[in-house]
Amino acid sequence: MAAAPVGRVGDLAVEVRTGSSFGCTRPNTAPLRSCWRSLADRSQALPSHASFTRQRIAVVGSGISGLSAAWLLSKRHEVVLYEADNRLGGHAHTVQADGTAVDTGFIVYNEPNYPNLTALFAHLGVETAASDMSFGVSLDDGALEYSSSNLLAQKRNLVNPRFLGMLLDVMRFYRSGTRDARALEADGGFCRLADYLDAQGFGRAFQEDHLLPQAAAIWSASLRDIREFPAGTFLRFFDNHGLMLPIDKRPIWRTVAGGSARYVAALAADMDGEILLSRPVRWIARHADHVVVEDGAGQARSFDQVVVAAHADQALAMLARPSAEETALLGAFRYSRNRAVLHRDRSLMPRRAAAWASWNHVGRRGVQGEGGVTYWMNRLQPMEGAEPCFLSLNPDRAPGEVLHDQVYEHPLFDGPAMAAQARLWSLQGVRRTWFAGAYFGSGFHEDGLQAGLAVAEQLGGVRRPWLTPKPSGRIFLDAPAAAREAELVA
Numbered sequence: 001m002a003a004a005p006v007g008r009v010g011d012l013a014v015e016v017r018t019g020s021s022f023g024c025t026r027p028n029t030a031p032l033r034s035c036w037r038s039l040a041d042r043s044q045a046l047p048s049h050a051s052f053t054r055q056r057i058a059v060v061g062s063g064i065s066g067l068s069a070a071w072l073l074s075k076r077h078e079v080v081l082y083e084a085d086n087r088l089g090g091h092a093h094t095v096q097a098d099g100t101a102v103d104t105g106f107i108v109y110n111e112p113n114y115p116n117l118t119a120l121f122a123h124l125g126v127e128t129a130a131s132d133m134s135f136g137v138s139l140d141d142g143a144l145e146y147s148s149s150n151l152l153a154q155k156r157n158l159v160n161p162r163f164l165g166m167l168l169d170v171m172r173f174y175r176s177g178t179r180d181a182r183a184l185e186a187d188g189g190f191c192r193l194a195d196y197l198d199a200q201g202f203g204r205a206f207q208e209d210h211l212l213p214q215a216a217a218i219w220s221a222s223l224r225d226i227r228e229f230p231a232g233t234f235l236r237f238f239d240n241h242g243l244m245l246p247i248d249k250r251p252i253w254r255t256v257a258g259g260s261a262r263y264v265a266a267l268a269a270d271m272d273g274e275i276l277l278s279r280p281v282r283w284i285a286r287h288a289d290h291v292v293v294e295d296g297a298g299q300a301r302s303f304d305q306v307v308v309a310a311h312a313d314q315a316l317a318m319l320a321r322p323s324a325e326e327t328a329l330l331g332a333f334r335y336s337r338n339r340a341v342l343h344r345d346r347s348l349m350p351r352r353a354a355a356w357a358s359w360n361h362v363g364r365r366g367v368q369g370e371g372g373v374t375y376w377m378n379r380l381q382p383m384e385g386a387e388p389c390f391l392s393l394n395p396d397r398a399p400g401e402v403l404h405d406q407v408y409e410h411p412l413f414d415g416p417a418m419a420a421q422a423r424l425w426s427l428q429g430v431r432r433t434w435f436a437g438a439y440f441g442s443g444f445h446e447d448g449l450q451a452g453l454a455v456a457e458q459l460g461g462v463r464r465p466w467l468t469p470k471p472s473g474r475i476f477l478d479a480p481a482a483a484r485e486a487e488l489v490a
Contacts (some may be wrong), residue, residue: 052461055304058082058293060281060318063090064106064445065436066309067264068120068452071271073307073460079273080303082295084280088268091445094259095404097342100386101259102377104340104406106445108133110251113241114446115473116453119466124266127257132379133250136357137213138350139365144209145355148247153355162205169206176200178239184232190415196231213361217373219443220338220393220410228414237442255381284308285320286431307455309436311335311409319433326427332420333439335409341392342406343399348374348392363396372396411439425478434459440475450475454485463488 055077059070062083067090070081087093091105108131111118121128136147144163145154157163180200184191193215197207208223215226215234237243242250256263268275280296284306294300308315312333316322322330349356358379363371375391377383392399411417421440428434436455441447453464454472458481464471471485 052076054078055460056080056302057460058291058301058303058306059309060284060293060306060315061090061309061437062088062275063309063437064092064448065438065452065455066090066307067267067271068449069307069309069436069456070273071267072453072456072462072464074271074273076462077460079271080301081271081273081275082279082281082293083275083277084296086278088275088277089261089264091408092260092264093406094261095342097389097403098387100383100389101261101381102342102383102389102391102403103255103260103381104342104391104404105408106260107131107375107380108253108255109445110241110253112251114444115468116449116464116466116471117446119464119468120267120449121256121263123465124263124270126263126266128254129257129382131253131255131381132358133253134357134359134379135214135217136350136355136360137209138355138360138362139209139371142351144365145350145352147350147355147357147360149357150354153350153352162209165203166205166209169202170210173202173206173211174244177235177244181232181235181239184235190418191231192227192415193229193231193234194227196235208365213363213371213373214359216371217359217361219413220373220408221336221412223371225336225412225414228412230413230415230418233413233418233442257382259381281318283320284318284433286433291432305432305434305459307434307436307459309452311411311437312435312439315435315437323430325430329420329424329427330435332416334412334414334417336412338393338408338410339395340406340408341395341399341402342377342404343390343392344388344401344403345390345399346388348372348390348395348399349376411443413443422476425476425481428455428458428478428481442474447474454481458484 057073057077058080059066059073060082062070062081066081067088070079073079093105094101094103109117134147134149136145138145146157146163147153151167152158180196197211212223212226215229216223219226276295282294282296285292291303291306292300293303293306308318310318312330313335316326316330319326348362350360350362356376358376360374360376361371362374372392372394377389377391378386383389389403424435424440434455436448436451438444438448438451440451450472454475454477456462457464467489469489471489477485
């Protein structure tokens with residue numbers, strides 16, 4: 001097998017080798033395995049917490065991971081929740097557009113793929129409403145336009161060979177994707193999405209005019225970054241979310257009535273603990289018998305344990321003297337910065353109103369062309385009678401009638417990130433420190449919630465007040481944690 005480029009996981013080189021029927025590559029993770037073994041051998045790795053005595057616990061970050069962990073831990077322990085922003089919720093961010101509640105971060109979920117979020121909303125009595133998840137594409141100033149609900153929004157698509165070829169590849173992809181996902185997982189190698197698509201003969205039209213724009217909208221990532229995604233993970237996500245199914249058999253997506261801020265408020269109201277807003281954490285110092293958290297105001301407080309529920313790179317930056325394992329695993333994750341602009345400018349939508357959809361990719365054809373996604377919020381959330389309202393990610397020009405401007409960061413799941421993700425749980429409890437975030441899974445709300453709840457249960461001896469068949473089915477647990485969870489739901 002010929003040697004391929006060398007990637008990096010933190011400070012550790014990962015050699016990648018070719019040699020797969022899918023045109024894939026296989027990482028040499030021996031350097032990481034030795035690092036992980038040294039961690040597993042440590043006597044202080046995971047405290048037994050057999051008696052689960054009441055502890056004083058700091059939780060850093062109030063996104064879905066931190067807020068859920070703090071909420072559940074507060075049922076038995078003393079909890080202090082730190083949040084750098086002046087509001088709770090992280091990506092659950094609702095703003096007012098002329099008196100109408102509009103979400104700019106977390107917007108939709110579905111019940112089959114978000115079981116814990118569905119159960120949490122039911123537990124808190126959060127009202128939800130059905131949403132619409134149509135997808136539209138507009139390329140090269142309207143030269144090509146279509147939507148999932150109106151393929152012939154542009155009449156000449158019917159006689160466009162490139163478009164018709166794209167549709168044939170769409171059908172082939174949805175027929176073969178589930179099978180290929182299983183084969184890629186069984187193969188065990190790392191395969192870039194770009195290599196998989198090329199090896200399987202999917203045309204440029206399918207890649208550039210459909211799949212890559214759709215995936216870029218889902219993950220809030222560039223077309224270039226999407227091509228670097230692990231193919232197996234990508235296909236499994238599409239399969240698990242029903243995106244391989246015919247349109248009429250796909251799950252119904254839902255949104256929080258009145259905006260996601262309502263569930264954030266309900267969760268915070270049900271939490272017994274101290275909440276500190278506008279308190280960024282400067283550093284976290286771990287000692288043999290306690291942890292010290294110092295905030296941006298210079299106030300240092302002592303705790304028995306700390307849960308760092310921030311992005312992986314932010315978590316690493318907070319740690320005073322991080323270990324080699326923390327540096328390697330947390331440092332493997334890269335993030336993309338995405339500007340989300342809420343506005344009323346119709347010119348950032350497809351030129352033909354017939355091609356408008358809930359999610360719209362508007363840009364140039366090809367990987368180099370990039371582009372951005374614009375959400376038609378009136379179709380995604382209950383906004384009866386409201387003026388047209390749009391949310392654009394990374395617009396290539398300034399929209400008119402701007403209502404709100406916000407920057408979010410999203411994890412990028414490339415090869416080094418996926419190699420590290422499988423071992424993240426081995427960091428839990430070491431030096432009284434725990435980690436949670438959507439980066440433990442696919443980067444979505446259910447992933448962050450599963451990570452927060454699993455940490456709270458293992459650390460605090462508490463149980464979420466509902467049962468689901470696979471409570472942590474979207475994140476990586478280590479073998480002992482997975483076994484404990486399996487016993488609880490058996």
